[in-house]
Amino acid sequence: MNQPIGVFDSGYGGLTILRELVQTLPQYDYVYLGDNARTPYGTRSFETVYLYTLECVRHLFDRGCRLVVLACNTASAKALRNIQQLDLPILAPGLDGPNRRVLGVIRPTTEVIGNYSKTGNVGILATRGTVTSESYVVEIEKFFPTLSVFQEACPMWVPLVENGEYDSPGADYFVKQHIDRLMGKSPAIDTILLACTHYPLLLNKIRQYAPANATILSQGGIVAASLADYLKRHPEIETQCSKHGQRSFLTTDSTEDFDRQATIFYGEAIRSEQLTL
Template identity: 55%
Template sequence: MAVNHPIGVFDSGYGGLTVLKEFLALMPEYDFVYLGDNARTPYGTRSFDVVYEYTLEAVKRLFDEGCNLVILACNTASAKALRTIQQRDLPRIAPHKRVLGVIRPAVEEVAEITKNGHVGVVATSGTVASESYPIELEKWSGGRVRQTTQQACPMWVPIVENNVMGTAGAEFFIQSNLQSLFQKDPLIDSLILGCTHYPLLMDSIRKYVPHERVQLIDQGKIVARKLQDYLARHPEMDAVCTKKSGRTFLTTEDARFFESRAEQFLGQAIQADKIEL
C-alpha cells in the first residue's frame, strides 16, 4: 500500500481553512490534511500552558497521519506554542519533522512593504497579550518597523463564526476597534490581520480603515507563498511530501456540523471525520 505524507494544517477551529484555501490554489498537487480542534475552540482566551498542550496534541496527531511538515494556521497557537514545540519537543519526538507558524511570514512581508515603519495589528486577545507580533517585528524587520500598535478584537471571531458579517452589530464592533487602533497611532500605513478569520471581514475592515494608503496584510496568501518558497529552499522536505492532490479533513467536533460551516471558509464542500485528541 502506498504511503501518504501530506502537509498538515492545524487550527483551533475554522479560520485556518482560509490559509488552506490559499495553499490549495497555489500548490494543488500536494496532499494536505486539515485538523480543526473545534470542540475546544476558542484558543484565544486560554493560557499559554493550555494552548501549548492542545497544540502539541494536535501536532502529534498530524505526525501520526504521516505528516512530516505541519503548519500552525492559527495565530494563537503560533504565538503561544510554536517556539516551545520547535525548540523543546521536536528534537526529542521528531527531529526530522518540522512545524511552522503564520506570524513570521506576515512579519517578513510587512517589513518589506511599510513606508514609514508604523505597523498596526488586529488580533484576538490572546495573540495581542502574547506580544508575539511586536517581538517578531523587532527581531525580523531589520529596523524598518519603528512602532507596532496592537488592538484586541474579541468580537470579530464570533461575528464570523455566527455568520453575522455585515449586520449593524458586526459593523459597530469592527468600526470601534479600528477607530481605537488608529487613535493610538494615526500614522499606521500597514495593518496585519492577525487572525485567520479576519479575511472574511475584509470588506468591512476596508470601510473603516481611515486612509486608502493603509495596506492590509492578508496572511493566507503570504503564508502560501512562503510555504512554496520554503519547500523550494528545502528540497529534502519537499521530497517527503506526497503529491497526489489528496485532501483529508479532521475535526474534534461533530463531523457533519464541521462540514456545514467549513464551506464558508474554504469555498468548497468537504467531507470530514471526527477524531479525539
C-alpha cells in the first residue's frame, strides 16, 4: 500500500516547503493538497480554518498518509493543536497514542530562531491570521524566554505573490512599508522570520529594504531538517512511509491554474488532479 507523506496548504505557498522536503528527503513519496478554492485562510476565523484544515487532513489520511505536514502557518496557528488533541485520538486511534501524526511549521521554527539572533530581538512577518493568533510569541517564549518578539502583519503580500507581482516595481511599496513598520517597533531586530510560505518569493525585495546585517529566515530548510529528525526519532511512523520517490499534487480548484502557478513555487512543472471535498 502506498503511504506517502501528506503536505497541506491553503494554496500554493506550501510548495516552497515541499520543494525543501524533497531536496532533503527525496526517497519518500509525497502527496500535496492545495485548498485553492477556499484560499486565503489568513483572513478567516479560527473555526473556519480549523474545519477546512481538518477536512483536508481527513482526505490525506484516506489517501494512505501516515504523516501530514501542515505547510501553512495559518493552519498551523489556528487548527493544529485542536487536530492533534481532539481529532487524532478519534481519527487514528492506536494502543500507544494516535497511529497517524499531523505536524506544523511553527514549532520547528520557534525551536531554533533564537540561535540566529545576537541582539535578542526578532521580527515576524506573517499574515494577519497568524499574527492575531500570537502563536509565534507563545511558542518562542517556551524555547527562548528572554527573546523579544515583534510582529508585523502583511496582508498585501500573498495577493502580490499569487498575482505574479512579487518581482514588480509595484511590490516595492508594500514590502518597504512593512519592513519599515517592523523595524520601527525595534531598531535592534537582527533576525527576521518569513512566517508565511508565500514570502520566500519576495526575498530579493525583502533583503533590499531590510537592514544589511539582518538574518532573513525562510522556513523550508528548517522544516525539512526538523522532519528528518522527527522520522529518525519515530521509526514506528518512518517505516510505514512509502519510499518510491513519487510526487502527486491535488487542488480543490482549477488544475490549469494550479499547474501554472505551482511551477513558480515548486521550481519545476507539475501536473495536478482536481479534488472535490
